[in-house]
Amino acid sequence: MKRIPFDQLQQTFKHILLQLSFTEEKAALCAGIFAANSRDGVHSHGLNRFPVFVQYIKDGLVNPSAEPELQSSNGLIETWNGNLGAGMYNATKAMQRAITLATDNGIGCVALQNTNHWMRGGTYGWQAADAGCIGICFTNAIAGMPAWGGAEPVLGNNPLVIAVPRTKGHIVLDMAMSQFSYGKMQEYELKHEQLPVPGGYDDAGNLTTNPSAIRANKRALPIGFWKGSSLALVLDIVLTALSGGRSTTKITADKKEYGVSQCFICLRQPDMHDALVEEILAYTKSSQPAMPGGRISYPGENTLRTRVQSEKEGVLVNEEIWEQVLQLK
Amino acid sequence: MKRIPFDQLQQTFKHILLQLSFTEEKAALCAGIFAANSRDGVHSHGLNRFPVFVQYIKDGLVNPSAEPELQSSNGLIETWNGNLGAGMYNATKAMQRAITLATDNGIGCVALQNTNHWMRGGTYGWQAADAGCIGICFTNAIAGMPAWGGAEPVLGNNPLVIAVPRTKGHIVLDMAMSQFSYGKMQEYELKHEQLPVPGGYDDAGNLTTNPSAIRANKRALPIGFWKGSSLALVLDIVLTALSGGRSTTKITADKKEYGVSQCFICLRQPDMHDALVEEILAYTKSSQPAMPGGRISYPGENTLRTRVQSEKEGVLVNEEIWEQVLQLK
The missing domain is CATH 3.30.60.50 (Hypothetical oxidoreductase yiak; domain 3)
Structure with missing residues (x-):
């Protein structure tokens, strides 16, 4: 592993995406998300995933010129079609729309069908929290986990993200069900x-x-045995019921993971009771550690620490994959 | 264990609650929920819990004459104060309000503070699904579980309920974080x-x-080790941020579990894609069982089976506790 500046990482990704006929705006946004994922320590969905993303574009599974479209509107639930475009672009637009709905109405929901892998789900939690909203989002995925009682993978790991804005650093849970x-x-x-x-x-x-x-x-x-199995299944059902999009069943039948379904919910109150939230964190962290010298973290705390370090010292990259990506330029 | 008719169970509970100065409506509703919890096989929050509930009323921790009140309205998020009334009554009213908001606007949220234990969370999931809504609700609780890395209980088990309406039997996940x-x-x-x-x-x-x-x-x-710990913490934070009510921190400081915070979200689409949901269930259940003869259930399936059996044969009760409750009449 070596460290390189964030800007260099982002510019490299952007350069490659522009060659793949991304627009300037879309290339900048997607490159920024890949770079930020590495910066925050989520290498699996940052640099390390970038070559796979490029291959998906070359294979025609991700359409770089697709734009998400509003399909139907039902009060404050909107259904959007991702048109098999770049997943992180569609997800950012969908969360932005949910933020707007919640800013005007307290709550809003965007159900997104026919989109692609959003990389790190936490990205959209941070986005909502940066905009002062509680953000809840989840996605389905290709089957990789048996249901409780079964021996074959039939469930996606279906990550669930819940983010709460906080002045001293947002609270962002990003949790797959495996x-x-x-x-x-x-x-x-x-x-x-x-x-x-x-x-x-x-x-x-x-x-x-x-x-x-x-x-x-x-x-x-699955986390918690039968419990995580049930939660993964129910999230897929909610996604399908709300969006009419492809379920894990359908995604898995196609062997390649594309055309997934996602949901973005934002909530916002005029007063989000910061002092009460600080009290919860202080109480939780005050507990006696299980191991001498151990510490208790809130979700998002380690991400923020890694981010601050990366911003000071550069972003850690796997040198072999970095060289591989440089060859794509 | 012996079986007694559902009506006898409900009438007995109602009789006792009327003596504790519940109104006719409130006694019927609360008695019905306790009886239904036993009917559905959740004995811990049915008959077996009833004597504890009565004691809470006698101790003044649950106020039988309190009514929930709207505190503030922010678009489609409403904040209600449960005024330390009966938890299952407040929760039913809150979910009913969320159903109304979602019926008119696609989505709605009620944040409820200063309420009491709702007994079985699934009750309100079934309620939402019966009304044709996806229902999501969660509650906090007194600390009973250490945070990941800690050795003392600082987190509630903070159950999360997600329900999806379905003609052949609703899908209802009711999952505590322990x-x-x-x-x-x-x-x-x-x-x-x-x-x-x-x-x-x-x-x-x-x-x-x-x-x-x-x-x-x-x-x-916690389920899934660090994951369930984080989810329990974040649910408490969301509840506190939305409702301004008491967190697990504050509930635990008072030693007795009362005055908890809850959240009820409903979503409804004109088309909930029943056929696609059936396809998911069929696919999940078709998987090869881990044990010969084993079967895979969806959340809510076993509840419904128990309910049907109880309706035919009577509700299973622990005879000792049943006798104890009869003494309360």
Whole structure:
């Protein structure tokens, strides 16, 4: 790993996207999101994912010239069609629209169908919180996790994001429904390490911390066993019911993950009770640590710390992937 | 356990509540919810909880004559004050208001402060789905679970409910953030059984399936370790930011669980894409079972099966607690 300036990362991505017939605005936005994901320490959806994104464009699975379109409006729920455009662009537009609805009406919802992978869900949580809104968003995905009681992957990891604005640093939960992502399990496998807690089942149906076994049989563990399984299923159902878009069922049938469904809800109150929220954080953090010297973090805290460090010292990049991306220029 | 008719259960509860100066309407509603919780198999928040509820009224923690009041209105988010009234009554009124807002505007939200335990959260999910709405609701609670990295309980189990209407039986997720409730752990302890999966930490900080150890040290496990811990914290923060009500911090400081905060969101589209939802359920259920003869359920499916059986054969009750309740008449 080495560190490079944020601007260099973003400009490199932008340069490549412009060559792929992105507009200036769209290239800047998408490049900024990839660079920010690396800056915030989410390498799997930053630099490391960029070559895959480029390949999806070249394969015609992501249409760089598509714009999201309003399909129907039902009070303060709007349904948009992403027209298979760039996922992070569509998601940003959708969250922006939900922010506008909530700013005018307290609450608003955008259901987005026919879009693509949004990379890091937290991006849109930070966006909502930066605009002073509570942001809730979730997406479906290709099947990668069995339902509780099943042995084959039929559920997406369907990340859920909940963000609350806060002067001293937003609270941003960004949580997939599997205990570990396949990307994270691969990291452990490459280091020849076991997972810190069980992450799935082995072929005999026993819980295992062996990342290779789980990557091979795709029996990833939902968080909280039956609970995460149910939550992943229900989020997919809500997405499908609201947007009329493709469910995990349909996405999985096509083998390649594209044309997913997403939902963006914003809420805003004139007074968001900052002092009461600070009291919650202080109380939670005051608790005795489980390990001597341990500390308790709120969701988003480590992201912000990584961001501040990256802004000072440059963004950490995997040198091999960085060289690979430079070849795309 | 023996079975008694639903009506007898409800009438008995109602009779007792009328003696505690509940109005006719409020007694009928609360009695119906307690009876329905037992009917649906959620005994911990049905008959088994009724004597505790009566004691809370006698102790002055639940005010039977309080009515919820609109405090402020911000577009389609309304803030209501529960005035420390009966929790299931306030929650029903709040969800009804969210249903009305969503029926008129696609989406609506009621933030409720200063209310009391709603018993089974799923009750209000079924209510929303019966009205044709997607219902999302959550509550905070007294601390009973450490935050990730901590050794003392500072988080509530903060149940989250998500319900989707469906002709053949609603989909209703009702999920607390701890792997097991303390009530459930007590059931295992009384049967001298271990938990089926780890439910918390022992005093040495190791994961354990021993319900007695966890009940003693209050180190219950959040679902998905750090993930459920973060989700429980964020739900409490959202509740506090939206309602200005009491957080888990404040509830816990008072030692007794009362004056909690809740949120009710409804969404409704003209077309909720029933056929696509059926396709998801069929696909999920078609997966190969992990155990021979096993089956995969959607959230709400087992509840509905229990309900149908109770309606045919009568509601299962713990005879000892039933006798105890009859003494209250």
